[in-house]
Amino acid sequence: MHESNNTKTDKCIHQLFEEQVDKAPDADADAFKQQLEIVGTKQRQTWIKGKRIELANIETALLSVSGVEQAYVLAHQTLLVAYVVFAGVWNPKQLHSHIQQQLPPYMIPKAYVPLSSLPLTDKGKVDEVALARFPVIDDNVVQQWETQLKAVPEIEQVAVVVQQKTLKLPPLHISDLLLSEQITLPNNAATPVAEKSVPTTELQTQSTSGKPAISAGEAIKWSQNAPTTLAQVLERAAQNQGDTNLIYIQSDGEAIAQTYSELWVEAQRILGGLRQLGLKPQDKVIFQLESNQDFISAFWGCLLGGFVPVPVSVPPSYDQSHSSLTKLENTWQMLGQPLILTDRKLVSSVRGWSQRLNLGRSVVETLEQLRGFAPDTNIYKSQPQDLAVLLLTSGSTGIPKAVMQKNSNLLSMSAGTIAMNQFSSQDVTLNWMPMDHVGALVFLSIMAVDLGCQQIHVPTELILQSPLKWLDLIDCYQATISWAPNFAFTLIGDRAEEVKKRHWNLSSMKFLVNAGEAIVTKTARNFLQLLNSYGLSTTAIHPAFGMCETCSGITWSNSFSLESSSDEDKFVELGQPIAGTCLRIVDGNQQVVGEGVVGFLQVKGASVTSGYYQNITANKEAFTADGWFNTGDLGFLKNGCLTITGRQKDVIIINGLNYYSHEIESALE
Structure with a gap:
């Protein structure tokens, strides 16, 4: 049987691809294991052409480049290969140019391999053997492909182009969403988020904007001498x-x-x-x-x-x-x-x-x-990639899960939050939540040290026993940043008569975060109305989203106010993601839905944990194959801003209709 020219060409390309990419890394894996034993992974050093190289120094240089979220360097025989998790459009030439300005020639990586996340061992360490199996496609490989393809008689001209593989957005599967079709879109869906804080009582199951529900913060802009x-x-x-x-x-x-x-x-x-x-x-x-x-x-x-x-x-x-x-x-x-x-x-x-x-x-x-x-x-x-703290969160079996957060994770959250909200060393943070809570530790303590600003810490029981002391302390220290879950705003509202007898100046408080549990719009509005006469701005409350796995807040809303909301609003917009962070909403088939459609919230970025400490099962459940973290929250995106509608496990279905637990709680209150 006779083969066509196209068939011959396809076979040639297929064979060439296998030889140049698939076989090379696998054949190198055993040798790489031996190399690890010789070089030693504890020191993470290697010798190339008579020079000792600290691999961590190359990684530090890579992490200083805007857009680089994670970096790990390995020595393949006599060549250095950098494995990079990058936020934004992958441009290895630009990355190489930056590194050339920071490192001597013998420390410049030969190739850069883009990854969605670094593979980890069962103990939470970077899996170096797994990294060694990734294909390394550098200029030499590209040149070999072009040379061999030109030798095929049927090919007159050829140019091999290396580009990042992107998944085609599949059709939306609305029927696979958890929420039922009785949810509908409000008539004023086109109202810009900046003008109105999700003025909705109902939601939709079909997108009208046509935009995929993906929202990405810009790259983190590190200062030249920023701590790592x-x-x-x-x-x-x-x-x-x-x-x-x-x-x-x-x-x-x-x-x-x-x-x-x-x-x-x-x-x-x-x-x-x-x-x-x-x-x-x-x-x-x-x-x-x-x-x-x-x-x-x-x-x-x-x-x-x-x-x-x-x-x-x-x-x-x-x-x-x-x-x-x-x-x-x-x-x-x-x-x-x-x-x-x-x-x-x-x-x-x-x-x-x-x-x-x-x-x-x-x-x-x-x-x-x-x-x-x-x-x-x-x-x-x-080092930036060293484990800095373990934050405990509940596990389904009663055994807590330990969230691993590195230096780089914590500093990325701080940098992104400071930049978005224009915080400075002149701010004053006030915290009265327990220090083992991520919001107290990271947002109101680590970030405050990063700012070099004054910080106030108060025993939790002191405020719970006398909630108005929170306002006393804001007035006393002219605090500018504080945080509490929605219940704390209720405690103040319940003491309206006592509030009227006080004399405060609350005009300093510009960033009062409402987060940590479902936000009840009426409660937040009542708080602003009650304290506006004491100088508290009607825009002082900032709804936010965050969790242990994201180093506290990664979205911050600047659009909530008395003027942009109403008591009937069931949901509150939580803002756009900070620099270095991405959000997306998917359906039950892990397919990205359209903006405005309720689905499962997933996050990815520089402040997102690499996993749970020594917990293979939890890590498999928490992360998708392409490195996104499943938050367990339901929500939607609109104009890039996040709105949470409930927790995946907190939806009660009765006769086919969905009821959110926080709505029931709000009604009971």
Whole structure:
């Protein structure tokens, strides 16, 4: 049988592709494993042409390039290959040009491989063997393809072009959406989001805009000397804003001040004490600390040594069974029985509990003991991709999931949030939520250190016992940024008569975040109406979306106000994503839907976790094949802005109709 010219050409191309791409990486895998054993993955060094190269230095240079979210460098025989997760249009030539300006020639990668995410091992480390199997298509491979294709008689001219593979947007499958077709689009769907805060009572199942429900923030714009680790952030604050205070309000109302310079020295003392206990970089430290000052000092002390703090809420009692106590025990076992750091007040109870479980006395230490050591100025040189903190979230089996957040994740969230909202060192943050909550720790503490601004921390129970103290403190310290879930705004509204007797100046508060639970529009509006006469702007409330897995907030709304909303609005727009972050809405088949269509929210970006610590099952459930994180939320996008309609597991279906749990709760309130 005779083959056509087209068939011959197709076979030639197919064979050439296999030889140049598929076989080369796989054949190199065994040799690469041997190379790992020779070079050593702990130091991550390699020798090329007689020069020792620290691979982490190349990665740091790559991460300084705008748009690079993650980077990892491997040595393939005598060539350096950079694996890059990039936000935006992939342009290896432009990336190569940037790197040439920062590194000597012998440290310049030979090739750049774009990835949607870095592959991880079961222990959460970058899987170097898996990376080695990815095809490396450089200029030499392209030239070989062109040369061999030109040798085919049927081909007169040829040009091989390397471009990023993009998935074609498939047809929308509306019938596969969770929500039913009884949901409809409001008549004023064309109203710009900037003018109106989702003035809807109902939603739609079909898009009218024709745009896919994908919203991407711009690339993060890092300053030239921006810190790349949290330890560098604190050092900069101590040097540049050393006299700026952290204020710790005590349960009796007393205020204790600590400057950034003092925090820097105290963190060094704690570092010295932890090293005396034998801790090594990346060792875990479980926190059982009630005082905000103790927590913050211990947190930074851990970071200076490369140790990984693991905040766990303090249980009501160590003698009686409680979910918080079970969480503490399960976390301790899950992490390999690390050190538990507590204070002098709790130590006897913690040790008594640990002895009953045969944990041993040696696993518990007090912060007061660590503070007695001399400052250790030998700060560990962490890397941007080093694990910085483990944040606990609930697991379906009762075993908590530990969210891994690296230096780069946390700093990306901070940089994106600061840029979007134009925060500065002149701001004053006020926090009264527990420090083991991501919003308190990252948004109102780590970001505040990044800004070098004054920060106020208040015991949670103090505000819960007397909610108006929140407003007292805003007035006293002229705070500009604060945060609380919707219930806190209800607490203020319930005290309207008492509010009328007070005298406050709340005009400083420009960014009051409502997030952490479903936002009830009527509650937020009532809060603004009640306090407007005290100088609180009608635009002061900023709805937001975030979670542990995203390092707190990644969308911030600047459109909510009394004028742009009504009491009847069921849903509140939460804003566009910060720089370095992408959102998309998909249906039950993982296909992107159109704008305005309710579906499942997925996120991706520089501040999104790489996964759960040593939890293969949870990671498989949480991430898609192309690296998007499933938030578990239902929502839609409109003009690039996010609106959450509920949680995937919080929708009650009765007779085919969908009821959101927060709507029922709002009605009961």
